[in-house]
Amino acid sequence: MAKRGAFIVIEGLDRSGKTTQTGRLLEQLEQRDRPVQLFKFPDRTTAIGKMIDGYLRSQSDLDDRAIHLLFSANRWEIASTITNLLASGTTVLADRYAFSGIAFSASKVTAGLTYEWCRSPEIGLPAPDLTVFLDIDPEKARERGGYGDERYEKEEVQKRVRGVFDRIGKEMGSRAGESESGGRWVTVDAGHEKDIVQGIIWRLVEPLMNGVENPLMRLWEEHLPRPTSS
Ligand code: Z5A
Ligand code: MG
Secondary structure, three states: OOOEOOEEEEEEOOOOOHHHHHHHHHHHHHHOOOOEEEEEOOOOOOHHHHHHHHHHOOOOOOOHHHHHHHHHHHHHHHHHHHHHHHHOOOEEEEEOOHHHHHHHHHOOOOOOOOHHHHHHHHOOOEOOOEEEEEEOOHHHHHHOOOOOOOOOOOHHHHHHHHHHHHHHHHHHHHHHHHOOOOOEEEEEEOOOOHHHHHHHHHHHHHHHOOOEOOOOOEOOHHHOOOOOOO
8 A cells, every 4th residue: 555645743832943843854854855845834825824924913903713713724724735745645744733723722811712612623634643842941942032022922821832732742642542643742852952853853753754554634533523324
């Protein structure tokens, strides 16, 4: 059976080096002549992405539910492209994914959005085969130039976000034990030097470089309606 491409997500706290490391991973795979494509979420280039960009830069205000659904729609508009690329044998890399969507919205104290509500629109998206979570101490993140000027780039927000990511990691981690393709979640200490973090990520990715045999799963697919038999 022909192998499909692997879907690899790099998630993590702010300034943990997601964009640095996805860029390096892309280069490493290209150097080995692997077909590979990188997506960054939010993808600020689409019509939906432009609305998200305006919100993040505080140029516009949106209801907390509306912005949450826009972030999710920004993934759904690319979901079939991801599925098709994987089927054609291309490795797909993502810089942030659904997990950021849940973590940032569920940690907004004034919005009162439950974890389950935030997770709901993400159910059914293509599930990563591997999620590398870059964990960093807020102190270290500050040394990297501090948090920026966009919404959410404040230390107390980041602490709450870290708590929700922890919950997601446990949820994904327990699933990985149940099924081969349940989506492995690996936490990496992103406080090391760039080359060291890159080496750790490469050791996790290398076994997936030539593709995977198991079918593509969907995120939290046990919550999707079961197909009827008739
Ligand atoms: N958001 C959301 O609410 N809902 C969603 O569904 C999604 C996102 C997808 C913008 O995201 C915001 O959107 C974000 C979450 C929210 N809000 N916050 N806060 P974004 O992905 O566009 O954010 P970003 O601008 O790319 O920043 P970032 O992700 O925080 O940074 P990073 O990609 O993790 O880090 P980096 O750019 O690779 O590196 C940062 C700096 O550190 C840079 O100077 C590097 O050279 C340096 N660096 C990197 N690694 C190291 C090491 N190992 N040592 C020393 N220095 C390093
Ligand atoms: Mg980034």
